[in-house]
Amino acid sequence: MEADVTVIGGGLVGSCMAYGLARLGARVLVLDEGDVARRASRANFALVWVQSKGMGMPQYSAWSHGSSERWADFAALLAEETGIDVVHQRPGGFALCLSDDEMEARTRFIQRLQAQPGAPRIPYEVLDHAGVKRMLPDIGPDVVGAIYSPADGHVNSLKLFRALHVANGKRGVAYRPECVVDAIESRDGGFRIRGNWGEARSARIVLAAGLGNARLAPMVGLDAPVIPSKGQVLITEKVAPFLHYPMGTIRQTDEGGVMMGDSQEDAGFDTVVTNPVISVMAERAMRSFPLLRDLNVVRTWSASRVMSPDGFPIYAQSRTAPGAFVVTCHSGVTLAAAHALTLAPQVQAGALADELSCFSGARFHVPQAA
Amino acid sequence: MFRRLPDHNAETIRFTFDGAPLAARRGDTVAAALLANGIATCRATPAKGTARGPYCLMGVCFECLVTIDGTGNRQGCLVALEEGMRIETQAGARRAVAP
Numbered sequence: 001m002e003a004d005v006t007v008i009g010g011g012l013v014g015s016c017m018a019y020g021l022a023r024l025g026a027r028v029l030v031l032d033e034g035d036v037a038r039r040a041s042r043a044n045f046a047l048v049w050v051q052s053k054g055m056g057m058p059q060y061s062a063w064s065h066g067s068s069e070r071w072a073d074f075a076a077l078l079a080e081e082t083g084i085d086v087v088h089q090r091p092g093g094f095a096l097c098l099s100d101d102e103m104e105a106r107t108r109f110i111q112r113l114q115a116q117p118g119a120p121r122i123p124y125e126v127l128d129h130a131g132v133k134r135m136l137p138d139i140g141p142d143v144v145g146a147i148y149s150p151a152d153g154h155v156n157s158l159k160l161f162r163a164l165h166v167a168n169g170k171r172g173v174a175y176r177p178e179c180v181v182d183a184i185e186s187r188d189g190g191f192r193i194r195g196n197w198g199e200a201r202s203a204r205i206v207l208a209a210g211l212g213n214a215r216l217a218p219m220v221g222l223d224a225p226v227i228p229s230k231g232q233v234l235i236t237e238k239v240a241p242f243l244h245y246p247m248g249t250i251r252q253t254d255e256g257g258v259m260m261g262d263s264q265e266d267a268g269f270d271t272v273v274t275n276p277v278i279s280v281m282a283e284r285a286m287r288s289f290p291l292l293r294d295l296n297v298v299r300t301w302s303a304s305r306v307m308s309p310d311g312f313p314i315y316a317q318s319r320t321a322p323g324a325f326v327v328t329c330h331s332g333v334t335l336a337a338a339h340a341l342t343l344a345p346q347v348q349a350g351a352l353a354d355e356l357s358c359f360s361g362a363r364f365h366v367p368q369a370a
Numbered sequence: 371m372f373r374r375l376p377d378h379n380a381e382t383i384r385f386t387f388d389g390a391p392l393a394a395r396r397g398d399t400v401a402a403a404l405l406a407n408g409i410a411t412c413r414a415t416p417a418k419g420t421a422r423g424p425y426c427l428m429g430v431c432f433e434c435l436v437t438i439d440g441t442g443n444r445q446g447c448l449v450a451l452e453e454g455m456r457i458e459t460q461a462g463a464r465r466a467v468a469p
Contacts (some may be wrong), residue, residue, distance in 0.1 A: 138379055138468070214412055237443055237464065238416065238463055239442075239443075239463055239465060239466045240416075240462065240463040240464065241463045242465075242466055256416065257468075266463075289464045290469060291468045291469065292466070293469050294441065294466070294467075294469055296443070296467055
């Protein structure tokens, strides 16, 4: 066999898994699609976000928070190995509210989120207009208040993607693009993976193909019914730093551009940017920060992001084909540290921890009450 | 550095560059007006602060960025000079300012 583990998918999730496995000495092969892949890794909003995560599944709240706690160490590891600074910053983040109703709804939401049994106590503050203005002097009069959580942060996700590929290359991970997987067979305690490029064999496989997991998972007795969620983003010309904290829908990158996002639509695989959606996003951003009004938008884009039926990640090992794992999620940036430093070691050890059992795709098969 | 063609005799327009009063002619772009006055440096890059000046003169290279009447990141080669324009060196990244 040419590898101990084959990771199918070379986006952020697959690259993090490959990195974590290679750090533990595994011989790793990454099979990736080409440049035409639906690459949410290149189209995301780059938040390392915690405050609003996990309604309905407090374990997801804890998992996201745990990843955000490890993110600084993860960024330091990547910098040490590659010389690439992925510009991870954790100044805390704001969810701005533009009406009293929004403020009340958001406050109630975070209270209910943290009142769930087993939910972690993530620090947050409810701020009025004056409280927000002390930290974000450029807010407009329409900002009623905000939820601020010091747990939130952001990163340069394109540099993250690059750093992972460089680190993996240095660690001897074999990366093979243009290798769409057509079939996976479980045999003799290992896996045979085939496509029009040839075939590969390994003792274990990790399905980290994003939306492609819906097609691949059933080949090895797993279930990953993920569907595309269309996200649209605008970015302005680069300007001198003035936003020193990320918002859930507005952030200034380390290079100066102000990103506005981040819509969610059920639109199949359509990735056309649409004026009605981006104009609503821009209008909200300009009410939040009136000085955005005079800046030029230089690019807009949209991408098919990964969404499971309940929005939470899917992590599982196959019962019928042990050694086959599925790893798929919506928030590949936030969870990058957890995937590389927590989940990959579990795959290497051959068993997922009990605390992750709630993320199995089996949760989608609870018999429906008639 | 540059000399005007002898048959170009449009009306004179006055403007300032970094506060200094200068003159050019109607029909000039901002970038051309600067070059005609011997000014070859109009900005400092955000990354390293090195000096840059108008280059392609057709809207492509973005080297001629200047601040015009308080608005940064204007492409000097795509803006027609107007009477009384206040043109300034753009030092580093544009600053976002409240309208």
